[in-house]
Amino acid sequence: MKKFGNVYLIAAISIIGGGLFGFDISSMSAIIATDAYLRYFNQGPGDASGPTANTQGGITASMAGGSWLASLCSGFISDRFGRKTAIQIGAVIWCIGCIIVCAAQDIPMLIVGRIINGFCVGICSAQVPVYISEIAPPSKRGRLVGAQQWAITWGIMIMFYISYGCSFIDGTAAFRLPWGLQMIPAIILFFGMMFLPESPRWLASKDRWEECEEVLILTHGHGDPSSPWVAREFQEIKEWIEIERQGKATSFLTLFSPRYINRTHIGLFAQIWSQLTGMNVMMYYITYVFAMAGLTGNTLLVSSSIQYVINVVMTVPALLFVDRVGRRPTLMIGSTLMATWLFANGGLLASYGTDPGPGGVGGIKEASVQVSGAASKAVIACSYLFVASYAPTWGPVSWIYPPELFPNHLRGKANALTTSGNWIFNFALGYFVPPAFINIKWKTYIVFAVFCVAMTIHVFFLFPETAGKPLEEVTEMFEDPNGIKYLGTPAWKTSSVAKKTQELEHGIGLEKKIDDEHSPERVEEVAKQDV
Template structure:
């Protein structure tokens, strides 16, 4: 396993330490990170949607227009979006790997815009549900490409922070939707719900307009046989245009050689994650991360807060919208703050503290819900609201940002896009389950349904303890060493024994090819 020890005030590339840089004082890096804001809007769009649906279900105007939907129909309003996302997953890696990360974002954004138009003009339940299916289809395509671009473009010093921040912007979208829905709730017409729906088109519109100003992934350029463009991107973004910078040269050689080794090994298929011990370990983490991020009880509030609050006596629509809005602001503050500790504290400690805290707070949440059901004492209901905030504090320590940040970094380039699909598939299945089953279960068995999550959180804690490993302070290509040891396909100055052997093989093939060309030239002459 590779060492993660790095001196304070330094970052590491290819086994060498370099002084940390201030990105605010580097014009190209500063402008790149500003432009990456338009890439992370994909996650914000996802957050906007969940909060908007939550808000719409609390609006009398929406309920009346949709003929007071049952619990099953309410579940479909949210759940069908995740089904659309799941259906799109098989094609997403071919778009991101074939056309590029930026094209993946734009294609997904375009589909989202069309879906929002249909959703906003819906005149019945069926039309609304169909629009949300295609909205999920578009989100899936953009969501599969955006984190890849971020993690492959960022400076190695900032990669972990920015990749982790990506998923926390879910809450930015959620905040806007929560308060916009609250603001339009006083409109005595169908515009109360149509305005929030129309506004959902803004993030994808901004992405289509601005994402082309973001440099494409240098790793993608290398994979397409364009190393000179990749070097130019690395130099511009990481060294203010200096292609001879030592960090840039080390990065370039490590990425170029590693991708050549991966290509020679031909490990690019969907089944690669099942073939080696290291890849099976990755698969366990990916599948569990997608599952745990949605099946930890958070889905009860994210997509059906009105039902949770109804069960503790808070039935006023205005109060429900306020609680939803304040909760999302708090979530955003906690989740974003924790992004700056992923390399200082490490991934594994954050996951363990987060999961243990969720377990304890959810047990207390369940007990208080039972007490309210038995006594109808208002203070017990208020205490449940407080525990919801405590629960989400722990959830956001790890499961918000690191869901993407940890998943994307543990995958080698050759299977990164496909590997993320396994994780996203579990997220979509979990979200569909939450959106469709939670309202029904809460309606039928009320607080007793929480006991299921208490038991499941205990299982999560044990799994995280035994299978989640530390990767902090490790360059992207070198993280493979944590999973594969000496069999890791890593090139450049940090090459493993297997990596060097394949490099020798590649060099031999290259020399043989050159010799054949020379013989051919001599024969022709």
């Protein structure tokens, strides 16, 4: 079967796996406030009270719970069967989950279907960044891996408007139809992956060297076997595979050894902090937030959808500039801005909010504070600004960064572990937020604002710059040159080397690079460190 080597096409197809997560977010956020959903899954005293706050938190969080478990397992699937096959397995699982969700007769069946959907999202969210990072040239790696976040934002926006349109349908079709339509992108993903090459680094790890070189020629050499960049990349992969095989067997425990614990901690927190910004909470429960601002009915849904458009548009700058600006500045600017808008929203609700009573605003009990007038407009504006700050910063970079930190033999398992951190906190926050809005009201915003301040400090002191560096060179930032300690370079002293990498991609200085970095002495030195 013919394989396509354009890295942008490869990314465009594979990131559909990320788009599935976006479909799930908005299919839930757009539906939980509709009359059809509230009546069918009603647990309250009224005919349309809907699930209790704790139950709704469990329904929403069930997908993240399945994602957490599957993301941990995805490393084994990916290392055993390949990056492509792992993504295709995820697509099949998604279709199964959608069938169950679409046919849900009660809340337990709905939760089971969402857990199965979560299995797919866990596999794809962990292994799509690995696949793209292993196949993309260093100077384009950030924008291509970050495109997964862009796919998520497109999935959120498209599914929201589908769900909004279906909300005008009478009966249970109002929510069954959008839940069923979620299968379409997964089908496209499954068949589209058939026309893409396997990761060259995974092929090398299985001693399929001819195929590895063919993929590099196809993707990096544009079909030219004599390309100097292909020669350099193939040589580097080959020598690092030899080095890695002289070390000990790898497992999840290896990630917590003195050599890798710093990288593991950074990768985990890149994903954990992305959740503790509060962004996915804003996505799942934005209808609650805008209900507090006095919006109701169609106005509520349309106003909520504007943030999804902002999310799509504002992710584009990251794809264009993240490889130039670097990972560190992008993350620190984003978390500082988000803290500002969260503190502002908390202050507005605390100062101008009134208690609407136990029934909440417009029957939405989670909308436990109500503001009006100028304060209402300010809450909406700060919510939009929060999304505009997250979209070009923590959104894409939290997916770009972790796969860059680890060597080839650990990348699949490492990204599985770091992504599991994303999903376990997604699960916890999805469950926590509905009762939090009821019990601590505006203070919910303050909690997330404090997290944003903490992550700014954490990034400055401990997150090194990886932009533009070939994957095999990132190790040098973490390891002592003498191989005695594994302290590495201080994070604030690291910088992007995109210019040098672009020169290497065009063959400039190729011979010197190979001679200096992959001499027999250097190979022997790193092999001793692994042992």
